[in-house]
Amino acid sequence: MSSENPIVQICNVCKRFGKIKALDKVDMQIYRGRIIGLLGSNGAGKSTLLRHIIGLYLPDEGHCTTFGCDAGKLGPKELSKIGYVHQEGELIDWMTVEQLIRYVSAYYPMWNFELEEKYIADFEIPTSARVGTLSPGQRQRLAILLAIGFEPELLILDEPASTLDPIARAQFLDLLLQIIQNENRAIIISSHILSDVEKVIDHAVIMKEGRILVDCSFDQLRERFSRVRINSLSGVLPAALPFENVLKCQRSNGEAILTVQDFSQEQIEQAAQSLDCQIEIQPLSLEDIYKIVAG
Amino acid sequence: MRILAANLKHLYQRRILWLFYAFLGLLVFLSIMAALGNPRAGKGQFVWFTVVAFLIGFIANALAIEVLTKPFSYCLPGHRKTVRKFIFWIGIVISFLGSLLFLAYPGLLSWEPILMLCSAFCANLIFYWLGIGLAFISKNTAAAIGYLWFTWFGGMFFDLHIILESAIVQCPVAIICVGLLTSIMAWFLLGDEGLARRYCAVPWVSLFDAWNRDKLQRYRKARAAIKWDKKLKTHPNPWVERFFLGRMQKYEFFRTGRYIWGGLYTTFAIIVSQWKQFVFFVLFMLAFLGYMGRLWLFMLMLLPVMGIAAHACSSVYSSMLISGGRNEKFVTTIALAATHAVLIAGLVIIIAALSVPLATIIPEFTIRGLNIAFHAINIKFFYAPLIFVPFAFTIQLFFFKKPYFVMVTVILLFMLLFTGGSLLKALSTMMNPIYLVIGLLVLSWGIFVMVLRYICMKRCLVGQGHTY
Numbered sequence: 063m064s065s066e067n068p069i070v071q072i073c074n075v076c077k078r079f080g081k082i083k084a085l086d087k088v089d090m091q092i093y094r095g096r097i098i099g100l101l102g103s104n105g106a107g108k109s110t111l112l113r114h115i116i117g118l119y120l121p122d123e124g125h126c127t128t129f130g131c132d133a134g135k136l137g138p139k140e141l142s143k144i145g146y147v148h149q150e151g152e153l154i155d156w157m158t159v160e161q162l163i164r165y166v167s168a169y170y171p172m173w174n175f176e177l178e179e180k181y182i183a184d185f186e187i188p189t190s191a192r193v194g195t196l197s198p199g200q201r202q203r204l205a206i207l208l209a210i211g212f213e214p215e216l217l218i219l220d221e222p223a224s225t226l227d228p229i230a231r232a233q234f235l236d237l238l239l240q241i242i243q244n245e246n247r248a249i250i251i252s253s254h255i256l257s258d259v260e261k262v263i264d265h266a267v268i269m270k271e272g273r274i275l276v277d278c279s280f281d282q283l284r285e286r287f288s289r290v291r292i293n294s295l296s297g298v299l300p301a302a303l304p305f306e307n308v309l310k311c312q313r314s315n316g317e318a319i320l321t322v323q324d325f326s327q328e329q330i331e332q333a334a335q336s337l338d339c340q341i342e343i344q345p346l347s348l349e350d351i352y353k354i355v356a357g
Numbered sequence: 358m359r360i361l362a363a364n365l366k367h368l369y370q371r372r373i374l375w376l377f378y379a380f381l382g383l384l385v386f387l388s389i390m391a392a393l394g395n396p397r398a399g400k401g402q403f404v405w406f407t408v409v410a411f412l413i414g415f416i417a418n419a420l421a422i423e424v425l426t427k428p429f430s431y432c433l434p435g436h437r438k439t440v441r442k443f444i445f446w447i448g449i450v451i452s453f454l455g456s457l458l459f460l461a462y463p464g465l466l467s468w469e470p471i472l473m474l475c476s477a478f479c480a481n482l483i484f485y486w487l488g489i490g491l492a493f494i495s496k497n498t499a500a501a502i503g504y505l506w507f508t509w510f511g512g513m514f515f516d517l518h519i520i521l522e523s524a525i526v527q528c529p530v531a532i533i534c535v536g537l538l539t540s541i542m543a544w545f546l547l548g549d550e551g552l553a554r555r556y557c558a559v560p561w562v563s564l565f566d567a568w569n570r571d572k573l574q575r576y577r578k579a580r581a582a583i584k585w586d587k588k589l590k591t592h593p594n595p596w597v598e599r600f601f602l603g604r605m606q607k608y609e610f611f612r613t614g615r616y617i618w619g620g621l622y623t624t625f626a627i628i629v630s631q632w633k634q635f636v637f638f639v640l641f642m643l644a645f646l647g648y649m650g651r652l653w654l655f656m657l658m659l660l661p662v663m664g665i666a667a668h669a670c671s672s673v674y675s676s677m678l679i680s681g682g683r684n685e686k687f688v689t690t691i692a693l694a695a696t697h698a699v700l701i702a703g704l705v706i707i708i709a710a711l712s713v714p715l716a717t718i719i720p721e722f723t724i725r726g727l728n729i730a731f732h733a734i735n736i737k738f739f740y741a742p743l744i745f746v747p748f749a750f751t752i753q754l755f756f757f758k759k760p761y762f763v764m765v766t767v768i769l770l771f772m773l774l775f776t777g778g779s780l781l782k783a784l785s786t787m788m789n790p791i792y793l794v795i796g797l798l799v800l801s802w803g804i805f806v807m808v809l810r811y812i813c814m815k816r817c818l819v820g821q822g823h824t825y
Contacts, residue, residue, distance in 0.1 A: 116678060119817045134814075138611035138680045146678040153677055155578060156585060156627055161598055165622065168602055169680045171610040194582040209678075 067130075068093050069216055069248055070115050074124035077110055077272075084110040086272040087124070092216070095245040097238060099263035099280070100252040101352055107272040108252040109149060112220050115250075116146055128216070142170055145209035149221035151201050155194030159204060162193055163211070170212035181207050184233060198225040206234065210241065217241065219251040223258060231258055238262050260348035270356045284345050287354060290330055291342040292318045304333045309354055321346070321354070367420055373565050377416060384409045392458045401518030403462060403477075404525065406455035408509065408518070410448075410481040414488025415505070416564065417447045419498040423563040425556040441547035444489060452481035462526065476529035479536020480521070486539045497562040497576070514725065593630035601626060613688050616681040620672045620689035621696060643708050647715065647731040661701045661742050662767055665749035673812060674757055676819040687813040694750045694805060701742035709736035744797045747805035754812050 068091035077085040113119040114126045117133040126133040129140045167173040185203045202225045268276040294316040310321040334341040388405030456477035495501035560579035601622035608614035716733035756762035
C-alpha cells in the first residue's frame with residue numbers, strides 16, 4: 063500500500079434506498095498512479111459508490127473524503143480535478159458538439175485544447191452535429207472527451223465503454239494508459255467488459271450486494287488463483303490429489319484440471335512431485351476470477 | 358390461450374383502465390339518459406353515444422398501439438394480425454349497442470327503425486374509426502385525450518350534435534355507405550403487414566405514461582432531436598452563445614458568477630435565440646388573457662406555475678458533472694428562479710400595458726348569443742408571478758421524480774388559493790395591501806430558499822437508476 067495520502071477515502075459508508083441496502087459498511091482508499099477496476103453485478107453498488115465519491119450521493123453512515131474534503135462539500139477547486147463519465151450519459155442535447163465542448167471548457171482553467179483536437183480527430187466526433195442526434199456510441203465518446211479534456215487528477219468512469227465499438231474500445235484503453243503515464247493521476251473504472259478492464263487495471267475491487275469482497279492489487283488477485291493442468295505420465299492419476307484449497311476439479315483419463323486458491327506455484331510444484339505427472343500452471347482471467355469471487 | 362384473448366386481457370388487467378371505464382360508463386349513462394329521458398327529435402339528444410364511440414375507438418387503438426410499439430410484440434407469432442381483430446371486435450359490439458338507442462327515436466314508421474338502426478350503427482362505426490385514426494396520428498395519446506374535450510365542447514357550441522343527428526335520420530343511405538366504406542378501408546389498413554413494422558419501437562407516449570417521467574423524457578428527447586434537425590437548425594444563434602459565454606468569462610474561474618451565467622445559458626439560450634417568436638407569444642397571451650374575462654388573473658398565476666413545474670430545476674438534479682458543487686447549484690437555482698420571476702412579471706407588465714389601449718379599440722362581438730369582450734388586464738397584479746414562481750420551483754424540487762405529484766400539488770395549491778381568496782380579501786382590508794404583498798413575497802421566497810438549501814446540501818442529487 064502506498065505511503066502517501068489517498069485522494070479518496072471511504073470509511074464505513076452505508077447507503078439505503080428504501081428497503082434496499084445499496085452500500086453496506088464500505089471502506090476503500092484510492093491512491094494516485096492507479097487504475098482501479100470496480101467490478102460487480104448489476105445492483106452491486108458500483109455506481110452508488112462512485113456517486114458518493116463526487117458528492118452526488120450523501121452517505122447515511124460513515125464518511126467519504128475526496129481530495130481531503132468531505133465529498134458532499136466539494137467545491138469548484140476540487141471538482142475541477144475530477145472527470146466523471148456516467149452510465150446514463152446525460153449531456154445538453156440541444157447544443158451542438160462544439161458548443162457543448164466550448165460550454166464545458168469554460169468551467170476549467172486547465173482545459174487542454176490540443177488534447178481536445180487530437181481526441182476529436184482520433185475518435186471521429188462530428189463537431190457540428192446536435193448532441194441530441196448523436197448515436198449512443200458517439201455520445202459516449204463525447205462524454206469521455208468532456209471528462210478528460212481538463213486532464214483531471216481523478217477520472218471516474220462508470221460503464222464508459224458499454225456502447226463503444228471494438229476499435230473505439232481499444233483506442234479508449236490506450237488513452238487510459240496514456241493518461242496514467244502521469245503518476246499524479248488515478249482512474250477508477252467500472253465495467254462489465256472484463257476482458258477490456260483486465261488489460262489496463264492494476265488494482266481490483268469486487269463488490270457484491272453493497273459490500274466489497276475484494277480490494278487488492280490485480281497482481282495479488284491473480285496470484286491467489288491459478289489453474290493447474292496435471293497429466294499423468296503413467297496414464298493413471300490417484301483418486302485423491304495432494305492439493306489444498308481446490309475450488310474446482312475436472313478429471314478425465316489421466317488428466318485433471320484444477321482451479322486452486324491461495325496455493326503458491328512452489329506449493330503446487332511440491333505437491334506435484336509426489337505424482338508421476340507433468341504439470342502446467344496457468345493464471346486465471348479476470349472473468350474467471352470474478353466468477354469465483356462473486357459467483 | 359388464443360392471441361386475441363390474450364390481447365383482450367389488457368382490457369381488465371390494467372387497473373388504471375378501470376378508472377377510464379368508470380368515466381366511460383358515466384358518459385354512456387349520460388348519453389342513454391339524454392336519449393331516453395325525454396326523447397325529442399332534432400335536438401341532437403341521440404348522438405351522444407356516437408361521440409362516446411369516438412372516445413372508445415381512441416382508447417382501444419391507443420391500447421393496441423401501446424402493444425405494437427413494444428419491440429418484443431413484433432416477434433410474437435400471429436400477433437401482427439391481432440390488432441385488426443381486437444379493434445373490429447370492440448368497434449362492432451360498441452357500435453351495435455349504441456345504435457339500439459335509435460329504436461326509441463320519436464316518430465319512426467313501421468320499417469324505419471331497422472333503417473335507423475343500420476344508419477346509427479354505421480354512424481357509430483364512422484366515429485369509432487375517427488377515434489382509431491386519431492390514435493394512429495397522435496404520437497402522444499395522453500396529451501391528445503386532453504385536447505379532445507375542447508373538440509367536444511366546441512362541437513356542442515356550434516350545434517354539431519344536431520347536424521349529426523339529422524344526418525343519421527335524414528340521410529341514412531349515405532351514412533350507411535360511408536360507414537361501410539370506412540369499415541372496408543379500416544379492414545385493409547389494419548391488416549397491413551407494414552403496420553407492426555412502422556410502430557415497432559417508435560417513441561410513443563401511451564395513455565398511462567403521463568406519470569412516467571423516464572419515458573416522457575425519452576419521448577421528448579426523440580421528438581426534440583427531430584425538431585432540432587428541422588425547425589431549430591440555426592438555434593441557438595452564434596450571438597447568443599457569444600453573449601452567454603462572454604458573460605461567464607467575465608468572472609474568474611470557480612467564481613459563482615460563472616456558474617450562474619452558465620445556468621442562465623443552458624436554461625434561456627434557446628428562448629433568447631428565438632426572440633422573434635416571443636413577439637407572437639406576447640400577442641397570443643394578450644389575446645388569451647384579454648378574452649379570458651375575470652379568469653385572467655387565475656390563468657396568469659396558473660400558467661407560469663404549470664410551465665415551471667414541468668420543466669425547471671434540471672440544474673439541481675443534473676448528473677452531468679461540471680466543476681460546480683452543491684453550493685454553486687444552490688446559488689444558480691436561486692438566480693434561475695429570480696430570472697424566471699422577473700421575466701414573467703415583465704411579460705405581464707407588457708401585456709397589461711398593451712391591453713389597456715386595445716380594450717378601448719377592440720369591439721365586443723357575439724357568437725351564438727355569447728357576448729365576447731376584450732378586457733384590459735390590471736397592471737397592479739404584475740407581482741403575482743413574483744409570488745407564484747418560487748412556489749412552482751418548490752413543488753418541482755420536492756416532486757422532481759414524480760410528475761403525478763407535481764400536478765396534484767399544483768391543483769391543491771390553486772384550490773387552496775380559491776378557498777383562501779376570501780381570507781386574503783379580508784386581510785387586505787385589515788392591513789395595507791402593500792404589506793400583504795411583501796409578506797406573501799417573503800413567505801414564498803423564504804420557503805423556496807429553505808427547501809432548496811435542504812435539497813442542495815442534505816439530499817442525493819441524482820436518483821437511483823434515473824436519468825436526470
